[in-house]
Amino acid sequence: MSGATIPYHLRQNKAVDRYAFMELLSKVDRFCDVSKYQYVGFGGHSLEDFKYIHNRFGISSMTSIERDEEVYKRQQFNLPHNCINCLLQDSNDFVRDFIREERTIIWLDYTKPAQLGSQIAQFQSIIDRFSSLDIIKITLNAHASSYVEANKTVQPNDTWNARIKDLEKKLGNELFPFADISPDMMTARGFPNAIHLIVKYAANLAMRGDLDIYFQPLTSFSYNDGQEMLTVTGILLEKTQSESFFNKTGIDQWELGNVDWKEPTRIDMPDLTIKERMHIDTFLPNFSADLVHEKLGFLINQKESISLEMLKTYVLFYRQSPYFSRIFV
Amino acid sequence: MLTRDIDLKDAILDLLDNCVDGIQRNAPESSIESDKPYKNFRAEISFSKEGFIIKDNCGGIPIEVAQKYAFKMGRPEAANKNDAEYYTIGTYGIGMKRAIFKMGCSSQVSSQTASDSFKVTISPEWLSSDSEWDLPLEETDRWLPENGTVIEVTHLRDEIAIAFSPPQQSVLHNSLVGEISHNYSYIINKGFTVIVNGSEVPLLPLNLLADGIEQIKQNNAAAIAPFLYEAEKDGVEIKLAVGFYKDIPDGEEIDDEMKGVKNSSETSGWTVICNDRVVLYCDKSRLTGWGELTVPGHHPQFNAISGVIHFRSKGKDASKLPITTTKRGIDASSNLYLYVKEFMREGTKVFTSYTYKWKKNLEEEKTRTKQARLADPIQFFETIPKERWTQVNKRTSESRSFYKERKFTPTLPTPELSAEVGERKRKVSFSRPEKEIEMVAEYLFEDSECEPSRVGEACFEQVLKSAKK
Ligand SMILES: Nc1ncnc2c1ncn2[C@@H]1O[C@H](COP(=O)(O)OP(=O)(O)O)[C@@H](O)[C@H]1O
Ligand SMILES: [Mg+2]
Numbered sequence: 001m002s003g004a005t006i007p008y009h010l011r012q013n014k015a016v017d018r019y020a021f022m023e024l025l026s027k028v029d030r031f032c033d034v035s036k037y038q039y040v041g042f043g044g045h046s047l048e049d050f051k052y053i054h055n056r057f058g059i060s061s062m063t064s065i066e067r068d069e070e071v072y073k074r075q076q077f078n079l080p081h082n083c084i085n086c087l088l089q090d091s092n093d094f095v096r097d098f099i100r101e102e103r104t105i106i107w108l109d110y111t112k113p114a115q116l117g118s119q120i121a122q123f124q125s126i127i128d129r130f131s132s133l134d135i136i137k138i139t140l141n142a143h144a145s146s147y148v149e150a151n152k153t154v155q156p157n158d159t160w161n162a163r164i165k166d167l168e169k170k171l172g173n174e175l176f177p178f179a180d181i182s183p184d185m186m187t188a189r190g191f192p193n194a195i196h197l198i199v200k201y202a203a204n205l206a207m208r209g210d211l212d213i214y215f216q217p218l219t220s221f222s223y224n225d226g227q228e229m230l231t232v233t234g235i236l237l238e239k240t241q242s243e244s245f246f247n248k249t250g251i252d253q254w255e256l257g258n259v260d261w262k263e264p265t266r267i268d269m270p271d272l273t274i275k276e277r278m279h280i281d282t283f284l285p286n287f288s289a290d291l292v293h294e295k296l297g298f299l300i301n302q303k304e305s306i307s308l309e310m311l312k313t314y315v316l317f318y319r320q321s322p323y324f325s326r327i328f329v
Numbered sequence: 330m331l332t333r334d335i336d337l338k339d340a341i342l343d344l345l346d347n348c349v350d351g352i353q354r355n356a357p358e359s360s361i362e363s364d365k366p367y368k369n370f371r372a373e374i375s376f377s378k379e380g381f382i383i384k385d386n387c388g389g390i391p392i393e394v395a396q397k398y399a400f401k402m403g404r405p406e407a408a409n410k411n412d413a414e415y416y417t418i419g420t421y422g423i424g425m426k427r428a429i430f431k432m433g434c435s436s437q438v439s440s441q442t443a444s445d446s447f448k449v450t451i452s453p454e455w456l457s458s459d460s461e462w463d464l465p466l467e468e469t470d471r472w473l474p475e476n477g478t479v480i481e482v483t484h485l486r487d488e489i490a491i492a493f494s495p496p497q498q499s500v501l502h503n504s505l506v507g508e509i510s511h512n513y514s515y516i517i518n519k520g521f522t523v524i525v526n527g528s529e530v531p532l533l534p535l536n537l538l539a540d541g542i543e544q545i546k547q548n549n550a551a552a553i554a555p556f557l558y559e560a561e562k563d564g565v566e567i568k569l570a571v572g573f574y575k576d577i578p579d580g581e582e583i584d585d586e587m588k589g590v591k592n593s594s595e596t597s598g599w600t601v602i603c604n605d606r607v608v609l610y611c612d613k614s615r616l617t618g619w620g621e622l623t624v625p626g627h628h629p630q631f632n633a634i635s636g637v638i639h640f641r642s643k644g645k646d647a648s649k650l651p652i653t654t655t656k657r658g659i660d661a662s663s664n665l666y667l668y669v670k671e672f673m674r675e676g677t678k679v680f681t682s683y684t685y686k687w688k689k690n691l692e693e694e695k696t697r698t699k700q701a702r703l704a705d706p707i708q709f710f711e712t713i714p715k716e717r718w719t720q721v722n723k724r725t726s727e728s729r730s731f732y733k734e735r736k737f738t739p740t741l742p743t744p745e746l747s748a749e750v751g752e753r754k755r756k757v758s759f760s761r762p763e764k765e766i767e768m769v770a771e772y773l774f775e776d777s778e779c780e781p782s783r784v785g786e787a788c789f790e791q792v793l794k795s796a797k798k
Contacts, residue, residue: 068764114778146778169575173595178507179528180499204500211488214496 013223019320160186192222220264270310351387365520389442398422435484536703537572554739556676570706571636
């Protein structure tokens with residue numbers, strides 16, 4: 001159920017999310033030199049993210065956290081660059097011992113719904129130790145039925161209430177945002193936003209004691225490559241920095257930015273052939289999705305409205321969307 | 330003088346308490362017995378960096394109360410008389426002023442009762458002058474649509490303005506709503522509406538697990554149900570219910586809590602309610618009988634046990650209630666309380682013993698009790714037939730002063746002794762690396778996240794089948 005074993009090219013939406021992250025970092029780079037940061041992440045066996053970040057930004061202080069010994073050994077084998085320090089450690093232990101000594105980008109890439117409470121607590125202890133301009137990205141399982149399965153024998157309302165209770169239990173009274181979350185968000189579709197609001201509450205709660213510095217959200221996406229996931233990226237900013245930060249980076253104007261905790265943007269890429277993509281790309285960026293849809297001459301889904309919706313998603317993310325193809329070596 | 334040394338949340342709750350004072354002065358006598366006696370009462374709180382407002386339709390501040398102490402510094406002894414006949418919670422005449430000064434240095438309080446309408450303005454100048462003590466009360470035209478009070482605070486203190494502005498605003502919003510929904514659940518359940526920054530505080534009722542009433546009614550069938558007790562003395566009605574509000578915790582949950590990884594005990598323990606006010610919330614100490622006489626001290630193993638005891642004075646004489654003179658705490662030495670505490674302990678013990686009995690058979694317990702649903706325990710006082718209740722033995726003269734006394738002890742399920750005599754159940758338990766458990770879980774259930782205890786059990790059954798061949 002975790003995505004760990006599914007290769008990236010089959011996780012199209014996650015790949016888009018990763019490209020969007022790279023683009024976000026390059027925007028931040030206009031404000032402060034990203035190459036001077038350290039990067040911490042859960043690299044998986046291929047350490048793919050590390051490769052990208054090193055190649056693109058020249059970051060060379062990198063730490064990978066991995067709790068599975070076999071995967072850890074495999075990382076040693078695949079090690080794309082020798083600047084990656086691989087640790088065989090559970091993220092819980094890593095976070096406990098984390099001391100922030102240099103500017104940091106950290107990506108907490110969680111998958112398991114059962115540990116939501118501890119994941120949120122780890123997220124909080126990291127930002128608690130962060131300084132201004134440190135960046136954190138957190139990915140959480142937001143698949144409603146992986147929390148509490150929909151039960152056809154009862155009223156939907158009962159399932160929704162059971163999901164609320166489950167979240168309350170996982171988070172405890174301290175971390176559960178009683179005002180923001182209501183039973184009507186507990187549908188499969190509304191669930192990612194509920195998790196989003198939990199992250200918002202946790203971030204602001206962790207920053208409560210700080211008067212001059214705050215957690216500034218930058219992007220929030222939800223996507224589904226088998227499980228519905230939510231991913232939020234934010235930065236710590238001094239209140240006095242905020243204006244010049246946005247002036248220079250333009251993230252508040254960026255179509256993929258989400259700087260005020262609006263509902264997460266959904267990444268749901270249509271499955272287009274390379275020929276289709278190249279054709280559509282020739283109309284971009286100057287044509288609207290509606291116009292491109294018309295020009296296409298066929299629907300990409302049986303239902304016209306959905307077909308247009310899918311094309312709109314493509315138009316929003318086409319620059320972040322990689323081409324995958326088979327190569328023979 | 331007035332300390333501002335009070336938590337912001339508590340200051341706001343003090344103001345909300347005052348609205349409840351208003352309700353208690355104004356709720357029509359006739360509705361007290363009804364299901365939702367507070368149905369049309371509401372309080373609306375909003376805050377932003379501009380200021381704080383609380384408005385209610387709870388009948389207003391009686392003008393004598395306002396003149397004699399609500400706006401005087403310090404509360405003269407005699408003023409208490411005004412409220413003696415109501416079960417309000419205020420005593421010192423400081424709650425409102427303290428809350429206002431905690432937040433800002435400028436305020437306007439407007440109030441309208443059936444007979445009067447007035448406003449009081451507190452200005453920064455007044456605050457900084459040492460000579461003026463009393464706050465001038467100004468009569469006004471009637472302008473509120475319903476009798477009630479509006480308190481507005483502006484010129485916020487710096488730290489309060491930060492707490493009231495984004496991003497911290499939403500933190501306070503959420504935690505305040507959480508706190509109100511727990512501490513005022515009883516009053517909300519009776520119809521009171523509280524709105525904080527536009528969102529209505531949800532009702533978190535104190536429900537307990539019970540099997541269907543048909544099951545409970547049967548004479549010799551075991552059933553999950555709360556322990557109940559009721560009595561009356563000196564014009565005070567007493568009702569108590571204790572039971573499980575969730576599944577009893579498994580070893581993992583208990584471990585996590587002992588290690589401090591997680592705290593899931595918050596809503597366990599005893600809640601004491603006097604005239605609809607929570608005076609003690611989820612207490613796990615000797616005060617409510619835990620760790621006293623034969624009852625064990627609270628422990629994560631008892632995390633699913635929760636009880637509520639309700640004292641209500643009939644008529645308006647609240648003096649017999651077992652509460653301290655500040656009306657904020659339980660008077661643990663009152664004879665009334667000491668007497669009923671015996672039944673609190675008796676009830677608690679029914680459920681602590683149950684968790685011991687099932688400790689080694691949690692899986693079986695789970696299947697045995699999965700029919701049980703959460704229900705409002707109050708309903709059982711009516712639905713459980715007379716024959717299933719027992720009278721209480723009167724031994725002392727004290728106990729004879731209680732009447733209409735009865736209790737209901739549920740016949741909780743007990744672990745099955747296996748059919749074959751001498752076949753005792755034993756527990757098998759072991760730890761394996763998480764990854765291996767996941768692997769086996771994936772193999773057996775195609776779900777790597779299946780509960781470890783379930784995985785272990787399935788393995789055993791699998792092997793047992795082969796062994797039996
Ligand atoms: N919104 C309100 N509605 C009705 N009565 C109120 C309201 N606010 C304050 N009062 C009454 O004004 C008096 C003073 O309140 P307060 O300053 O909180 O003192 P105390 O600390 O004694 O509660 C109390 O009797 C209280 O009931
Ligand atoms: Mg008061």
